[in-house]
Amino acid sequence: MFTSTLFASILPEILILTIGLLVLVVEPFWKEEQRRNVGWLTAVGLLAAMVISLLFARPGEPISTLGGTVRFDWLGFFFKMLFMFAGAATALLLMDNEKVGHRGEAYLLLLASLLGMNLMASAADLVMLYLAIETTSIPLYILAGFMLADDKSTEAGFKYLLFGALTSTVMLYGFSLVFGFTGTTDLYQLADMLKAGNLELVTTFSVLALILVGIGFKVSIVPLHFWAPDVYEGSPTPVAGFLSTASKAAGFAVLTRLFIVAFPDLASSWTAVLAVLAAVTMTVGNLLALPQTNIKRLLAFSSVAHAGYVLIGVIALTQLGVASVVFYLAAYILTNLLAFGIVMAFSRVTGLEEITDYAGMSRRNPGLALMMLAAFLSLAGMPPFGGFVAKVVVFAAGVQAGYVWLVVIGIINSAIGVYYYLNVLKYVYLYRMPNQDEENHPVPLTRPYAIALVVLVFGVILIGTLFAPWFSWSDAAALNLF
């Protein structure tokens, strides 16, 4: 049965698929040197898809469609828009990465993974969820190892594949146990079935732990974070940016929906575990970020730490908590994409990725340095950038739920974060290059970078100053779970 609601519920996915097919058809007819223009096609297509979806496919009352496999609500919709925006930005950042962005396949893989993420955000059924997670992951394995001639990239792709395959198998085992115990795969019926099944706490708890392994890998919770630094370092930088933002946010979308919808009765037990994990994740992420010398590894550990902050919002188990998660992820996606975009723009010209290589950057390109300032201060949680409001809201949700101790750990961690983020800015602004003549070599930005970075910088400032509309959307999304 093909109703308009059904159509609307998967319209973004249909549009993404259309762009993908378009890329497939168009690319072979373009000459070698024109192929980077697939990036424009992808980015513009995704933005158009966002506009169309916003106009025609806005959700109303939450409803399950496609035989109960897809939930059509604001939570999913808001995440979909975020992913598509991140996808468009990543496509722009890919364009001038010669080894990756000059081949149409890269964009196709990006779109395929985006399709999976969109379904992750709205999946309401364990089978659909698993399919969505795999659809997301497999293209990303390939993208991470896309630079075949580069050992590090190959290693990144392979490592990501091994870790991903292992954890998703464990998760699948958990899913199968859930089905075995309850006889349903529908998330929205699970809660009742679990109650009716009179399962022992130990049983359900171990099932939950198995599922948490798969999701924890996606969002890089300690101790499932080991892949992140190596994979980020080796992958093409825009792909690393995409992994650390959209892919992580998709994991959180699943985490919030799954845990709050399907396992609310076990809340007291799993929140306790997640609270400890959040504390450990923040602390380990930040402490390991301290000694890093490679900027991509630093950002990798910082993204692990940020996963810890977001978990505070999940644990709060309140509407404000979920709203804060959504808001935090929105701010974080913009900020981290900006950071990775700058790293990409810088290494494209210089070929360097060590933090010390950023010495004298403010003299070589003051504009890029300012953007870097915005990105890193936002990561550190300073106003007027998005990171500040996001952190305050998450901490507010934590305090409201009574997790004052966790918030205190959170603020101590923020201070550690401030230290290493400022340390990078110190190189950008303070230190000079060993050979001061080299400071006359500018770091030019090509057009796709300029567009992507400027849009992201405005986004980061906008979300940090005029935060009311963003928060209202996050709140609307959160409302659907309660």
Next chain:
Amino acid sequence: MDFPVLSVITFTPIAAALLILLLPAQRKNEARAVALAAASFALILSFGVYFNYDQAAAGYQFIEKYNWLPALGISLHFGVDGMSTPLVLLTGVVMFTGVLISWGDDDKHVMAGIQDRPREFFAFLFILASGVFGVFVSLDLFMLFFFYEIAVFPMYLLIAIWGWIVTREYAAMKLTLYLFLGSVVSLVGVLVMYWVQYQNTGVLTFDMLEMEKAGFSQIFQNIWFLPVFLGFAVLGGIWPFHNWSPDGHVAAPTAVSMFHAGVLMKLGAFAALRVGIMLLPQGAQSWSWLIMTFAAIAVVYGAYIAFVQTDFKYMVGFSSVSHMGLVMLGFSTLNRQGLLGAGVQMFSHGVMTALFFAVVGMIYDRAHTREIPELGGMNKVMPFAAIGFIIGGLVSMGMPGFSGFIAEFPIFMGVWGRQWLVAVIAIISIIITAGYIMRNIGQVFFGNMPEKFEGHLTDVTVLDKIAITTLCLFMILIGLFPGFMVPLVQTGVENILRLLGGA
């Protein structure tokens, strides 16, 4: 008043910062001109606020309120009272004089002012200034935090990039981490207050005027007063968390030291007063003995350490710790005289210390040393700076006829009313202060000029003289005519006393 004067004051510097950043990097003089224009504009507006504040009506005036995020009760709520109006004026004055001092000169050999990347310097300085104005005028706790953090982070860059090369990295990082940790500790307290007041009243709001009515229990206030007050007081340089401050002052370039000691430390004291004492008054009463102890130690200890310094700038830095201790001492009395004195002292110390740092900067730019024993005879080459420093010194010693006396006398009266022993101990600091100020004036300005300086030093510039004159005028004006400021602060004090239960 229909004209949204407070938001214009607050956002003028940041708008100017953006404008400056849009200028090409080589256009140094244009950047400076824009900076001066914006600073003058903000100064004129803050004068406007100061003289148009209706003392008879008292309370919060020039109110502006925009709902920023109704879902969480966050609003952009601006307003000033008798306590914050002088501080707004102070910020205007320091901003104006700070720009004059850092003008720099690309042609001459004197290393005065800011020559390296003035564009970025003024942009960061003005972002900081916006944050400072924002804190003084915000009546919404969330926005207060928002502006507070905006005032903290540019400090790192300003010190690390343009500071004294020997200690700047260390000092900048130390300062930022101290202030950041302090502010986030307060943040936790504020979030707890936010939810408890929601439980008590059912109104979700960060508005401080609403939160005053939250009815926090005595136990709650006792637990949370210390984290909130001390978290902010870190920026106010309270002992034992003052350690960042002299290092920061010394490492910072002149204009930033002026801002830092002149205005930023007031920010901490002011936020501690507004959030700590005014929202948790019973907690303040329970803990006032501890604050008084800390403050008294800061006063005497700061003065003593200043006395033994041989580095001119460290001496001024520790004298700031001592004088900010007096502000905290005034707060801790929780009575009319003490709070009144603290209010005036914030302004008085602001202009005085800005003047001190300006003069120290002028000397260092020319002599390239700050070691007091190596300096001497500066009066011959820069008489204007010498006069300025002497006036500042008299203020610092609390000499009648200058603003320092008007501020310090009521503080000691207030302390005497609470605990005479503390007053006796704290008064020792005046003697020590007189000692190191007199010694310095004698050595640096009137001693024998070392031979290496003969003929090499130049007088201060016209812009420097304008800055010195402006700052001195305020100190003398308040000293001779206390009516300029005291009745105004009095209205603010009455409001605090009302919250404290008419003590």
